[in-house]
Amino acid sequence: MYELGFSSERSKWLDKLFRVSFSYIILICILAGIGVTTLYSAANGSWKPWASAHLIRFGMALLVMMMFYFLNVRYYYKYAYWFYAVSLLLLIGVEVSGHIGMGAQRWINLGLFKIQPSELMKIGMVLFLARYFSSMTMHGIRSMRGLIIPAICTVLPVALIAVEPDLGTALMVLSTAAVILFAVGVQWWKFALVVLGTGCCLPIIWGMLHEYQQNRVLTFFNPERDPLGAGYHIIQSKIAFGSGGVFGKGFLHGTQTHLNFLPEKHTDFIFTMFSEEMGLLGSLSLVIINMLLIALGYIFAYRTRNYFAKLVIIGLNTNYFLYVFINIAMVMGILPVVGVPLPLISYGGTVMFSIMISFGIIMCMSNTQSVSHTFDEDA
Numbered sequence: 001m002y003e004l005g006f007s008s009e010r011s012k013w014l015d016k017l018f019r020v021s022f023s024y025i026i027l028i029c030i031l032a033g034i035g036v037t038t039l040y041s042a043a044n045g046s047w048k049p050w051a052s053a054h055l056i057r058f059g060m061a062l063l064v065m066m067m068f069y070f071l072n073v074r075y076y077y078k079y080a081y082w083f084y085a086v087s088l089l090l091l092i093g094v095e096v097s098g099h100i101g102m103g104a105q106r107w108i109n110l111g112l113f114k115i116q117p118s119e120l121m122k123i124g125m126v127l128f129l130a131r132y133f134s135s136m137t138m139h140g141i142r143s144m145r146g147l148i149i150p151a152i153c154t155v156l157p158v159a160l161i162a163v164e165p166d167l168g169t170a171l172m173v174l175s176t177a178a179v180i181l182f183a184v185g186v187q188w189w190k191f192a193l194v195v196l197g198t199g200c201c202l203p204i205i206w207g208m209l210h211e212y213q214q215n216r217v218l219t220f221f222n223p224e225r226d227p228l229g230a231g232y233h234i235i236q237s238k239i240a241f242g243s244g245g246v247f248g249k250g251f252l253h254g255t256q257t258h259l260n261f262l263p264e265k266h267t268d269f270i271f272t273m274f275s276e277e278m279g280l281l282g283s284l285s286l287v288i289i290n291m292l293l294i295a296l297g298y299i300f301a302y303r304t305r306n307y308f309a310k311l312v313i314i315g316l317n318t319n320y321f322l323y324v325f326i327n328i329a330m331v332m333g334i335l336p337v338v339g340v341p342l343p344l345i346s347y348g349g350t351v352m353f354s355i356m357i358s359f360g361i362i363m364c365m366s367n368t369q370s371v372s373h374t375f376d377e378d379a
Contacts, residue, residue, distance in 0.1 A: 016070060019367050021300075027293045028065075028344065028359060032058045034286060035345040038274050041252050042266045050266050050347045057349050061356035068360030073368050076361065077308055080131035084153070087124035090117035091160040118161045118169045119354035123361070125173055126180065126315030128153060133184045134308035141184050150181070165210055168338030172322045179318045180311055220336035236262050237269055237331045240276040248279030266347045268339060272331045286345075290324045300366035309365035316358040323355070 036058070039050040093108055094117055108115050132150055133141060140146040154177045162170040178191070198205075206214065215226070223231035223238075240256035249255065254276040256262045265273045275283040297317030301310050320343060327342040329335040341348055343355045 016367060020069065021296065021363060021366065024293070024296050024359070024363060027289060027296070028356075029062075030289055031286075031293070031344040034274070034289075035270075035347075037251075038270055038277075038345060039266055039347055041254070041277060042257065042270070042273060044258060045252050054347055054352075057352055058344070058356075061353050064353060065356040065360035065363075068357050069363045071364060073306075073309060073364055076127060076312065076364070077131060077134075080127035084121075084124040084128035087117055087121040088157055088160075090115070091121060091157055093117070094164065095160060114350070116350040118157075118164070118166060118173070119350050121157050121161070122169075122173055122176065122319050123316065123354065123358060125154065125157065125177055126312055126319065129177060129180045130308050130311035130315060133180070134311060138185060142187060147181075147186065147190075150177075165213070166339065167209075167213055168326065168340045171338075172319065172326070172340070175322055176315055176319045180315050183311060183314050216336045216338070220333070223333070233263055233269065233337055234331075234333050237272045238333055240272045241332065244276040244279045244283075246280045248275070248277050248282055251277055253277060267341055268327065268337075268346065269331050270346045271328055271342050274345070287324075287328070294321050294324070297362055300362060304366055304368050306365075306368040309368040313362050313365050316362050320355060320358065323351075 032054075036051050036055045039054050040047060043050055090108060108117060129150055136146060154174065158170045158174050161173060182191070209217075215229075219226060219231045219234065223234045225231060227235055236256060240254065240262050243249065243256060244254075252258070254262075254273055256276055257265050257273045262269055262272060262276075271283070271286070274286065278285075294317060297313060297320070301313035301317065304310050304313065323340060323343045326335060326338065326340045327346075330337055330340060341351055343351060
């Protein structure tokens with residue numbers, strides 16, 4: 001009996017391994033490879049300090065991604081509320097005794113490494129909303145009473161993240177939640193009502209912003225108002241973009257980057273550096289690879305029969321889309337400068353691991369066979 005049980009379990013694992021989307025993993029690896037190469041160039045042709053660490057982190061994150069892929073989907077449904085609760089407690093812990101870095105209190109120092117709870121909340125929020133709405137009727141979703149709990153559970157972490165301060169991440173969490181609400185069928189007039197109410201409160205919101213956040217907004221409209229201060233980043237970014245031309249200046253030959261005119265070249269502004277060296281064609285290629293990865297995610301959501309899994313994929317895939325869109329729009333001057341990195345390309349451990357965990361969950365959900373949200377069938 002033991003041998004039969006072991007054989008059956010091994011068969012399930014092998015079956016799940018063969019059902020993995022290798023095209024999805026290949027796109028992820030290509031993006032990580034571009035990140036390692038770009039970080040190598042950012043260090044003037046050296047593996048240290050960024051490229052080698054980025055490669056090691058990606059290797060570890062790839063294993064973590066596959067671990068989350070092989071988890072039974074029942075666990076995600078069962079512990080969705082717990083994952084959200086732990087993420088929320090960690091956010092509260094940041095406010096109480098968080099680690100301060102670059103003027104913001106966003107991390108919890110665990111000794112060997114630091115974690116950023118707001119990244120975990122991006123996953124926790126999606127799991128919470130997917131679990132909540134997958135067990136509700138359409139009548140409950142469309143009623144005001146049915147939206148009270150998700151509204152409170154969305155606003156609370158968004159407020160905690162905003163006061164760290166990390167307005168960019170707070171808006172990402174809020175936007176992802178809004179997309180899920182739209183996907184489950186919340187009426188458009190409720191969104192319009194929220195937008196109208198927010199518009200009326202703009203003077204109050206503006207007064208609550210930190211001075212540097214106000215400067216970022218003002219600089220967005222007129223970067224030349226402070227060319228050596230708040231406007232320096234975006235001005236240098238635009239110069240680097242323009243100097244790259246169609247074909248770029250070539251690998252290791254970006255003048256704005258290697259003469260240290262471009263700040264944060266290994267994190268938030270790495271797309272600018274890549275564009276200067278690889279030009280318009282290289283930039284478009286990177287955007288296309290990201291769009292293919294995002295499109296695959298939404299195809300997974302369309303194909304899966306389970307409503308909980310569908311909502312989880314939509315939420316996590318939207319979160320990744322927001323990362324890519326906000327970062328690229330930010331460095332091009334289309335959006336105000338916020339601290340949002342380019343996933344798998346920018347240097348940074350917490351974002352990479354959270355994104356790779358999201359990819360693992362997306363692939364796990366894409367293979368869900370059960371139609372029932374309670375997963376009565378094999379998943």
